[in-house]
Amino acid sequence: MLSRQLMLPRLAVRAIHTSSSLTSGHHIEHWWGPEKAVGRELVGFGSNGDNIYQDRLDYWYPAIRFRKEDGVISPLRQKEQSDWKKLTPEEKKILYRYSFRQTLSEYEAPTGYWKVMTAVVLSVMAFATYYAVFLNAYVYPELPPTFQNEYKEAQVERALVLEKGNFLGAPTKYDYENKKWK
Amino acid sequence: MASLALKTVARLAQAGRTVRAISTTVPAASGHDDIMEKWPADKFDKHFIDYLSRPEIDGWEVRKALTELHDYDVIPDPKVVEAALRACRRVNDYALTLRFLEALKIKCGTQKNRETIYPYIIQQVKPVLDELGISTPEELGYDKPELFIPQPEYWWEKKWYADYGMDKKPNFQI
Numbered sequence: 520m521l522s523r524q525l526m527l528p529r530l531a532v533r534a535i536h537t538s539s540s541l542t543s544g545h546h547i548e549h550w551w552g553p554e555k556a557v558g559r560e561l562v563g564f565g566s567n568g569d570n571i572y573q574d575r576l577d578y579w580y581p582a583i584r585f586r587k588e589d590g591v592i593s594p595l596r597q598k599e600q601s602d603w604k605k606l607t608p609e610e611k612k613i614l615y616r617y618s619f620r621q622t623l624s625e626y627e628a629p630t631g632y633w634k635v636m637t638a639v640v641l642s643v644m645a646f647a648t649y650y651a652v653f654l655n656a657y658v659y660p661e662l663p664p665t666f667q668n669e670y671k672e673a674q675v676e677r678a679l680v681l682e683k684g685n686f687l688g689a690p691t692k693y694d695y696e697n698k699k700w701k
Numbered sequence: 702m703a704s705l706a707l708k709t710v711a712r713l714a715q716a717g718r719t720v721r722a723i724s725t726t727v728p729a730a731s732g733h734d735d736i737m738e739k740w741p742a743d744k745f746d747k748h749f750i751d752y753l754s755r756p757e758i759d760g761w762e763v764r765k766a767l768t769e770l771h772d773y774d775v776i777p778d779p780k781v782v783e784a785a786l787r788a789c790r791r792v793n794d795y796a797l798t799l800r801f802l803e804a805l806k807i808k809c810g811t812q813k814n815r816e817t818i819y820p821y822i823i824q825q826v827k828p829v830l831d832e833l834g835i836s837t838p839e840e841l842g843y844d845k846p847e848l849f850i851p852q853p854e855y856w857w858e859k860k861w862y863a864d865y866g867m868d869k870k871p872n873f874q875i
């Protein structure tokens with residue numbers, strides 16, 4: 520791998536660093552792709568040319584084999600060179616499993632993780648509800664008397680008297696001659 | 702594919718549109734519209750069959766061709782499937798044939814297509830499958846999930862450490 524100076528050329532070289540570089544986000548030196556892929560045969564391009572294994576519906580052929588070469592697969596790879604009719608179904612499955620992580624049906628199978636997700640979401644909502652109840656019960660002060668229904672009704676009656684003839688609000692809805700609401 | 706092309710021609714004829722035989726201007730950017738999406742079916746198929754049938758093809762190129770074929774909104778013609786299977790045989794990659802047959806299912810799209818078109822393709826390429834000794838995913842039982850593949854970022858149970866051989870780590874407990 521190239522040195523840090525070559526990988527990340529700096530336009531202006533700062534002499535003094537006031538902050539630690541340890542906490543600063545993603546850097547290329549923390550990418551372990553080649554180390555993870557070591558021992559696996561590079562067989563294709565994959566989705567972007569990186570030698571990583573990915574199962575993707577849009578790039579169905581990963582760049583590397585899933586498993587490393589070992590004592591199980593080496594004789595099979597030799598046998599694969601000859602007629603495939605001699606391969607048993609078990610050997611065919613092993614060949615597949617060494618090249619690929621999961622079959623299409625396994626890829627499409629429901630994982631059941633929606634249960635974990637639902638549990639987490641409902642837990643958060645329940646906690647938020649209880650927290651709001653707690654705040655209303657123990658933290659917030661009493662609501663002012665203007666929020667009570669008696670006060671609001673009195674306010675409407677006051678408006679009927681004081682704002683009679685007004686073209687907005689409660690007086691427009693009230694029939695003063697018959698003394699009832701329209 | 703072929704029937705699709707025929708339908709397109711028929712629709713053009715119904716609409717009363719005529720294809721101009723003589724153009725008075727020189728097409729400045731000829732081939733501008735000549736993208737593979739719009740190629741006629743036989744030309745499209747021939748492109749891939751020719752590429753996959755090259756005797757000197759290597760594994761990287763087979764996967765390149767299959768990935769490219771996978772990119773198009775096309776269910777491969779049985780002729781293309783045959784060429785691809787033979788290409789896999791040429792580079793001695795059995796796993797790739799299974800993967801390609803699964804890719805056919807992906808390209809079929811809906812479940813209904815998967816139940817009608819995929820068996821049709823398999824039935825059409827049956828002679829080649831028998832000749833090369835290729836089992837379909839169904840014959841190997843891969844049409845049903847065989848293994849459960851956990852996703853640790855969602856859920857991980859402690860007892861699975863032993864199953865995955867992680868109990869050899871020095872600080873392992875349980």
